[in-house]
Amino acid sequence: MKKSYVFLLFTLLFSLASIGQNGNIQGTIIDEKGLPIPFGNVVIETLKKGVISNEDGKFLFVDIPEGKQTIKVTYIGYEDSEIEVDVEAGKTVAIIIDIKTTVLELDDVFITGYNSSQAKALNAQKNKQNITNVVSTDQIGKFPDANIGDAVKRIPGITMQVDQGEARNIIVRGLAPQLNSVTLNGSRIPSAEGDNRNVQMDLIPSDMIQLIEVNKAVTPDMDADALGGSVNLVTRTSPNGFRVAATMGSGVNLITDKRILNGSFLIGNRTKDNKLGWMISTSINDSDFGSDNIEFEWDDSESPYVKESDIRTYLVQRIRRSFSANLDYAFNANNTISLKTMYNWRDDRENRFRLRYKDIELIDEDNPTLGYQAEIRRQTKGGIDNNRNKNTRLEDQRVQNYALNGNHIIGKAELDWMGSFSKASEERLNERYIEYRNKDVEIISNLSNPEFPFFSPRNIADANPSEFDLKEITEENQYTDEKDYNFYANLKFPTKIFGKGGFVKLGSKLRFKNKERSNNFYEYEDETGVFDVFSDQTLVDQTDSDFLAGSRYAAGLFVDPMFLGKLNLEDTNLFTKVDVPSEYARANFKVKENVIASYVMIDEKLSDKLSLLAGLRLENTNIEATGNQIEGEENILGTITKKSNYTNVLPGVHFKYNASNNTILRFAWTNTLARPNYADLVPSVDVVTDDEEVFLGNPGLNATTSMGFDLMAEHYFKNIGIISGGVFQKNIKDFVYTFQTEVTNDAFGTGTTGYDSFQPQNGDDASIFGAEISIQRKLDFLPGIAKNLSVMLNYTYLTSSADGIRNEDGEERKDLDLPGTAPNMFNGSLAYSDKKLSLRLSANYSDSYIDEIGGNNLEDRYYDEQFLLDFNASYAINDAFSVYFDLNNITDQPLRYFQGIKNRTMQEEYYGRRISFGVKYDLFKKR
Numbered sequence: 001m002k003k004s005y006v007f008l009l010f011t012l013l014f015s016l017a018s019i020g021q022n023g024n025i026q027g028t029i030i031d032e033k034g035l036p037i038p039f040g041n042v043v044i045e046t047l048k049k050g051v052i053s054n055e056d057g058k059f060l061f062v063d064i065p066e067g068k069q070t071i072k073v074t075y076i077g078y079e080d081s082e083i084e085v086d087v088e089a090g091k092t093v094a095i096i097i098d099i100k101t102t103v104l105e106l107d108d109v110f111i112t113g114y115n116s117s118q119a120k121a122l123n124a125q126k127n128k129q130n131i132t133n134v135v136s137t138d139q140i141g142k143f144p145d146a147n148i149g150d151a152v153k154r155i156p157g158i159t160m161q162v163d164q165g166e167a168r169n170i171i172v173r174g175l176a177p178q179l180n181s182v183t184l185n186g187s188r189i190p191s192a193e194g195d196n197r198n199v200q201m202d203l204i205p206s207d208m209i210q211l212i213e214v215n216k217a218v219t220p221d222m223d224a225d226a227l228g229g230s231v232n233l234v235t236r237t238s239p240n241g242f243r244v245a246a247t248m249g250s251g252v253n254l255i256t257d258k259r260i261l262n263g264s265f266l267i268g269n270r271t272k273d274n275k276l277g278w279m280i281s282t283s284i285n286d287s288d289f290g291s292d293n294i295e296f297e298w299d300d301s302e303s304p305y306v307k308e309s310d311i312r313t314y315l316v317q318r319i320r321r322s323f324s325a326n327l328d329y330a331f332n333a334n335n336t337i338s339l340k341t342m343y344n345w346r347d348d349r350e351n352r353f354r355l356r357y358k359d360i361e362l363i364d365e366d367n368p369t370l371g372y373q374a375e376i377r378r379q380t381k382g383g384i385d386n387n388r389n390k391n392t393r394l395e396d397q398r399v400q401n402y403a404l405n406g407n408h409i410i411g412k413a414e415l416d417w418m419g420s421f422s423k424a425s426e427e428r429l430n431e432r433y434i435e436y437r438n439k440d441v442e443i444i445s446n447l448s449n450p451e452f453p454f455f456s457p458r459n460i461a462d463a464n465p466s467e468f469d470l471k472e473i474t475e476e477n478q479y480t481d482e483k484d485y486n487f488y489a490n491l492k493f494p495t496k497i498f499g500k501g502g503f504v505k506l507g508s509k510l511r512f513k514n515k516e517r518s519n520n521f522y523e524y525e526d527e528t529g530v531f532d533v534f535s536d537q538t539l540v541d542q543t544d545s546d547f548l549a550g551s552r553y554a555a556g557l558f559v560d561p562m563f564l565g566k567l568n569l570e571d572t573n574l575f576t577k578v579d580v581p582s583e584y585a586r587a588n589f590k591v592k593e594n595v596i597a598s599y600v601m602i603d604e605k606l607s608d609k610l611s612l613l614a615g616l617r618l619e620n621t622n623i624e625a626t627g628n629q630i631e632g633e634e635n636i637l638g639t640i641t642k643k644s645n646y647t648n649v650l651p652g653v654h655f656k657y658n659a660s661n662n663t664i665l666r667f668a669w670t671n672t673l674a675r676p677n678y679a680d681l682v683p684s685v686d687v688v689t690d691d692e693e694v695f696l697g698n699p700g701l702n703a704t705t706s707m708g709f710d711l712m713a714e715h716y717f718k719n720i721g722i723i724s725g726g727v728f729q730k731n732i733k734d735f736v737y738t739f740q741t742e743v744t745n746d747a748f749g750t751g752t753t754g755y756d757s758f759q760p761q762n763g764d765d766a767s768i769f770g771a772e773i774s775i776q777r778k779l780d781f782l783p784g785i786a787k788n789l790s791v792m793l794n795y796t797y798l799t800s801s802a803d804g805i806r807n808e809d810g811e812e813r814k815d816l817d818l819p820g821t822a823p824n825m826f827n828g829s830l831a832y833s834d835k836k837l838s839l840r841l842s843a844n845y846s847d848s849y850i851d852e853i854g855g856n857n858l859e860d861r862y863y864d865e866q867f868l869l870d871f872n873a874s875y876a877i878n879d880a881f882s883v884y885f886d887l888n889n890i891t892d893q894p895l896r897y898f899q900g901i902k903n904r905t906m907q908e909e910y911y912g913r914r915i916s917f918g919v920k921y922d923l924f925k926k927r
Contacts, residue, residue, distance in 0.1 A: 039124035040059070067086070070085075077101060077123075079100050092334045124213070130217050150206070152231065173730075173796070177197075183223070188484055194478070215229055236279055237277070240277075243266070245267075251918075260288070278326065291316070294310065294549045300900075309356070311355040315350070317347075319347045320345075336408075338407075341400075343400045349394050378436050380561055383432055396426070396427040398423075398425050404420070416492075418487065427479050437471045443457055449903075475522050482515045483514045511597075515593070522569075526575065527575060586628055586685055586695070589684065602614055602615065651671055655667040666711070671706070704733070704735045729767070738759070765803050768800045774795075776790070792829045805853060818850075824846075828843045829841060836875055838873065840873075846866055850862055868889060886917070894909055895909040
């Protein structure tokens with residue numbers, strides 16, 4: 001019966017859409033180079049009708065009276081452009097509108113390439129109905145950002161978590177990475193991470209993207225799982241003519257004094273009949289670098305006491321490759337299709353050398369004056385000796401996306417649809433570790449500066465390699481993949497419900513997701529005794545007098561990765577291979593997640609100044625999670641599957657008030673959600689004997705939901721700039737945190753009493769209140785060449801609270817912030833730009849914030865504040881050629897976590913500075 005109603009509804013809509021004898025106008029806005037102009041304001045003043053072009057510069061007027069009509073395009077930073085169109089009844093006419101940049105009538109002040117890109121971004125922000133921040137591809141090129149994560153962090157309200165010195169995980173308005181959605185051309189990007197939904201933003205090169213849209217208040221036609229916000233990455237589209245571009249560059253990572261190589265190539269064109277457009281682009285970045293790292297685990301007591309200490313040296317080669325091919329074909333003015341594809345592939349080759357002081361404890365608890373003792377361990381991480389691994393741990397991450405889109409005009413209605421397939425994977429094969437230890441070593445403990453604790457053997461002889469014997473040799477294989485199948489269809493048709501005109505839009509989306517993780521782990525027992533003694537092996541000294549955490553952290557000797565890589569672990573004369581299910585069985589899982597969504601919304605002008613967008617979205621989620629059923633620690637009885645099903649009703653309202661042509665007020669009421677991490681839903685038990693810890697899944701977790709309110713004001717300057725400010729509030733229910741307690745009985749296997757237990761749980765309520773202000777302005781009121789200066793400044797303030805979090809004793813904790821909410825965030829840049837030269841100094845600051853909730857306040861983990869300073873310079877040799885120079889991380893900012901108290905370091909990792917330089921070529925031949 002329901003299917004019949006749906007059929008009748010669509011039949012009625014298509015019938016209504018076909019009524020009338022008026023015509024349609026379908027067009028594209030392009031600039032002087034033939035590149036699309038996104039989100040331009042297009043009006044027919046005599047009819048008082050207006051539309052906004054999409055991210056590809058396309059727009060559509062339907063139900064236009066036959067005869068001659070004048071189309072006008074207005075765009076900040078560009079001259080107004082008009083074109084006369086002859087509309088025929090029952091037909092759609094296709095047009096192309098060229099607009100030109102404005103030359104300001106001031107001495108020595110010109111609209112440069114950067115101003116043009118800034119204009120595109122500001123026009124997009126101004127003309128969109130919802131609260132959005134936009135960064136265009138040309139703007140990205142003016143910052144020293146190699147990947148999308150580094151580019152996004154410059155947007156107000158955004159901060160990033162870094163990995164090996166690059167921005168990886170995005171935090172939008174204080175909401176953790178798994179609470180935000182990232183899409184590619186509107187299609188959700190799957191995650192290559194094994195235990196969460198985070199999208200690796202450092203996987204995608206910035207030069208493959210045309211536009212970045214950060215939707216802070218989503219509309220009903222967008223996916224609702226965007227509790228913090230939705231980041232949409234738009235790939236480059238075919239130009240209106242021939243374009244070829246290339247970049248070649250190099251550089252050096254000062255931490256290792258090793259090279260950087262990068263290059264990109266792009267080519268595209270359209271056929272003479274303007275029907276077929278194509279664009280192919282590729283990019284590669286090869287960087288040899290590393291990091292210097294110290295880590296500490298503190299006892300949860302008021303008096304400072306470190307239970308474990310690490311000195312780590314990382315040597316990394318990161319190769320990022322990307323390929324994209326896009327096609328679009330217009331059968332006629334009413335019917336077009338497009339194919340957009342992207343393949344990203346990153347290899348991380350890593351060797352890690354870890355010196356660990358483990359199980360630090362008093363020699364005699366009754367006589368503390370005797371001092372401390374610990375087990376000292378020396379571990380090498382590597383991989384097998386072949387052309388792929390090259391004696392390193394190779395992490396192979398890939399994300400691919402293929403999307404087929406269609407756009408059709410049926411009478412007065414617009415129909416668009418998309419079918420897509422996406423896959424993310426991470427493979428780590430033959431990851432090897434070899435570790436030696438010296439037990440019960442008396443050590444000197446120096447905690448006088450808890451930010452930099454230091455430990456060393458009391459007797460120098462205990463550091464002698466001959467005192468260390470073999471602990472273990474292991475090899476691990478890991479594989480994770482996530483597949484997404486998406487299909488949506490949207491129908492849009494004009495209405496005059498309130499008499500001023502607008503449209504109704506409705507649609508449905510199907511998303512089928514499969515996530516799987518499959519790991520194994522083997523230990524190799526030495527049968528000959530050849531590997532028993534550390535000093536008998538091939539060793540390398542990793543002591544570095546320039547170790548960035550301090551020269552006193554002397555790493556010392558480790559097994560050579562080349563020696564480890566050449567070991568034939570399958571030789572039964574040397575080793576006995578032992579399967580160790582306790583290291584992997586409980587981590588393996590399969591999850592199926594199906595989401596069926598439908599929505600209806602109206603976008604209508606209530607008056608000449610006020611417009612309304614309102615709608616309702618329904619999302620039904622069906623999850624099936626399968627994990628291993630385990631008895632004790634290693635006895636796998638089989639698998640266990642749990643299912644869940646829930647439906648969310650999500651209304652939303654957006655008001656936009658044009659106080660003047662350049663001043664806009666906005667209000668939004670939105671409802672969003674965030675589904676739990678896959679690994680959290682798996683019905684599994686993971687006992688880690690070495691660390692005396694138990695990790696539990698929770699298939700009964702509820703999805704986190706949020707009701708948000710936004711109020712924003714924006715004023716746009718004629719000389720391409722903006723000042724904006726606003727406040728926002730999010731009321732959150734059922735947020736997820738990790739509950740930590742102590743196992744009081746042996747419920748999880750022999751000997752687990754007294755272990756620390758960790759399980760994801762739903763908290764009660766949380767709230768976030770924030771305020772943000774932003775200004776972008778060319779300082780053309782200054783005298784002389786100072787007119788060419790421009791500034792970009794934005795600041796975000798956040799405060800939050802979280803209720804329903806229990807400590808290790810089961811008592812509710814008070815005065816807790818929601819994890820991920822940095823109280824203060826700031827971005828700023830000072831730039832100089834004339835006809836040839838462009839200089840930019842960029843700053844990014846984020847305050848410290850709670851990152852992970854522990855069993856009590858002394859076990860909470862905090863992500864420390866960070867201040868990044870970057871410099872970029874470019875010089876245009878001519879219209880096609882330019883050279884550039886980048887200097888990243890001028891402040892040598894480390895990644896730092898602290899435990900409970902700010903001066904108690906958990907981790908401090910340094911990356912050093914990075915210099916890069918090169919040449920760019922970009923040639924346009926407009927059709």
